[in-house]
Amino acid sequence: MSSDLTARARIRDAAIKLFAERGVDGATVRDIAQEAGVSSGLLRHHFGSKEGLRDACDEWALSELTKISGRFTDFRTLDGLTPRVMLLQRYLIRSTMDGSPTGAAIFDRMLEYGEQWLATTDLKVADPRAFVAVLSVMKMSMFTMRDLMSRALGADVTEPAAWARMLQASLDLFSQPLITPEQALQARAALDRLAAEAGEDAS
Amino acid sequence: MSSDLTARARIRDAAIKLFAERGVDGATVRDIAQEAGVSSGLLRHHFGSKEGLRDACDEWALSELTKISGRFTDFRTLDGLTPRVMLLQRYLIRSTMDGSPTGAAIFDRMLEYGEQWLATTDLKVADPRAFVAVLSVMKMSMFTMRDLMSRALGADVTEPAAWARMLQASLDLFSQPLITPEQALQARAALDRLAAEAGEDAS
DNA sequence: ACTCCGGCTACACGCTTGTGTAGTAGGCTG
DNA sequence: CAGCCTACTACACAAGCGTGTAGCCGGAGT
Numbered sequence: 001m002s003s004d005l006t007a008r009a010r011i012r013d014a015a016i017k018l019f020a021e022r023g024v025d026g027a028t029v030r031d032i033a034q035e036a037g038v039s040s041g042l043l044r045h046h047f048g049s050k051e052g053l054r055d056a057c058d059e060w061a062l063s064e065l066t067k068i069s070g071r072f073t074d075f076r077t078l079d080g081l082t083p084r085v086m087l088l089q090r091y092l093i094r095s096t097m098d099g100s101p102t103g104a105a106i107f108d109r110m111l112e113y114g115e116q117w118l119a120t121t122d123l124k125v126a127d128p129r130a131f132v133a134v135l136s137v138m139k140m141s142m143f144t145m146r147d148l149m150s151r152a153l154g155a156d157v158t159e160p161a162a163w164a165r166m167l168q169a170s171l172d173l174f175s176q177p178l179i180t181p182e183q184a185l186q187a188r189a190a191l192d193r194l195a196a197e198a199g200e201d202a203s
Numbered sequence: 204m205s206s207d208l209t210a211r212a213r214i215r216d217a218a219i220k221l222f223a224e225r226g227v228d229g230a231t232v233r234d235i236a237q238e239a240g241v242s243s244g245l246l247r248h249h250f251g252s253k254e255g256l257r258d259a260c261d262e263w264a265l266s267e268l269t270k271i272s273g274r275f276t277d278f279r280t281l282d283g284l285t286p287r288v289m290l291l292q293r294y295l296i297r298s299t300m301d302g303s304p305t306g307a308a309i310f311d312r313m314l315e316y317g318e319q320w321l322a323t324t325d326l327k328v329a330d331p332r333a334f335v336a337v338l339s340v341m342k343m344s345m346f347t348m349r350d351l352m353s354r355a356l357g358a359d360v361t362e363p364a365a366w367a368r369m370l371q372a373s374l375d376l377f378s379q380p381l382i383t384p385e386q387a388l389q390a391r392a393a394l395d396r397l398a399a400e401a402g403e404d405a406s
Numbered sequence: 407a408c409t410c411c412g413g414c415t416a417c418a419c420g421c422t423t424g425t426g427t428a429g430t431a432g433g434c435t436g
Numbered sequence: 437c438a439g440c441c442t443a444c445t446a447c448a449c450a451a452g453c454g455t456g457t458a459g460c461c462g463g464a465g466t
Contacts, residue, residue, distance in 0.1 A: 130372035133355035141344030152336035164398045169333035175387035184378040
């Protein structure tokens with residue numbers, strides 16, 4: 001299938017796949033080497049270390065995604081949402097959660113884009129920074145919680161069909177208010193009370 | 204501070220803290236023992252194995268949370284949202300993501316509660332199951348993505364102040380539609396096109 | 407007073423991890 | 437043809453992991 005690629009490329013692909021599946025710590029050098037059909041020593045030869053491999057994967061995934069769509073962080077660009085692209089996104093998010101500096105930088109850029117987008121809307125937002133952060137994190141969660149989502153839907157959300165079902169649901173979710181203004185006010189008041197208590201405790 | 208507790212209880216607390224922080228695989232038996240101020244052998248003596256310890260933590264966290272509020276999965280019950288409760292929730296969610304059967308069962312119950320709640324509203328939802336699943340996963344993401352959230356806000360969201368800021372933002376987010384019906388329709392159409400393509404490929 | 411048992415520690419074992427090293431095959435370049 | 441650099445493998449190493457075992461200690465039961 002992809003055995004006509006360079007060994008180096010095969011290692012990279014295998015690493016992205018396994019890192020995305022099991023996390024950076026969960027995927028071992030030997031597993032990646034076996035998945036790529038090479039010895040574990042070759043991995044070290046090409047990438048220096050596991051950390052080096054992760055960096056290379058970060059860089060490559062980022063460049064591939066930006067090559068496809070200039071602002072890949074905006075998930076409204078649904079065209080070209082191939083399984084391959086989904087995998088790359090899933091990898092980058094996972095790598096970010098596992099402490100990748102590249103990922104952190106990407107997250108910062110997501111926030112930046114998000115704040116720009118927010119400025120174009122007429123949404124009433126008290127704390128834009130927090131708003132965009134929460135929104136970003138929630139969008140990412142559909143990637144990170146793959147197992148739970150699959151369990152809930154009874155289908156692997158890596159497959160386009162279940163994936164589409166999930167995105168449809170997210171559209172339902174974002175196109176209408178889930179709580180009434182009164183409920184929001186109530187909750188807000190409760191939060192303020194909580195914050196006041198915390199303040200007292202601290203003093 | 205909590206050194207007047209049983210050694211067994213101290214181990215449990217230390218495990219919950221470290222599991223929540225670093226994940227089940229990331230926290231080692233020796234680290235937990237040291238955090239609790241005991242030998243690693245005692246851990247085995249009381250809980251049999253690391254897996255046994257995790258099970259005990261799951262069970263305890265669940266019972267503590269249900270003791271506080273019958274339906275703790277509903278995060279609208281803000282009263283009594285102490286740092287302790289936040290930690291327990293964070294632990295359970297993390298444990299769930301790391302493959303805990305107890306956690307999976309809890310997630311199922313969350314979905315059940317969610318669908319009941321959804322029935323009481325007049326929201327237009329095409330796929331209730333997927334809707335509730337996405338919503339649940341998104342709520343959980345505020346716990347799981349602690350590091351990224353803290354980075355975005357410039358403050359530790361484990362602290363009540365930043366935590367409240369985050370929840371306020373989530374209220375903003377859920378109390379108004381983020382995309383217009385037209386945008387939703389457009390996106391929906393794009394998704395259908397995508398699904399159709401995928402169907403063709405499969406045939 | 408003796409025993410016994412549960413809480414508790416110290417230490418060792420086997421395994422897996424990432425990494426380091428030595429060496430081989432093969433296609434360039436002189 | 438000789439030299440050599442690069443891709444690549446096989447094997448060894450130290451460290452850290454979860455787990456297993458042997459034994460110490462003090463208080464309760466008889």
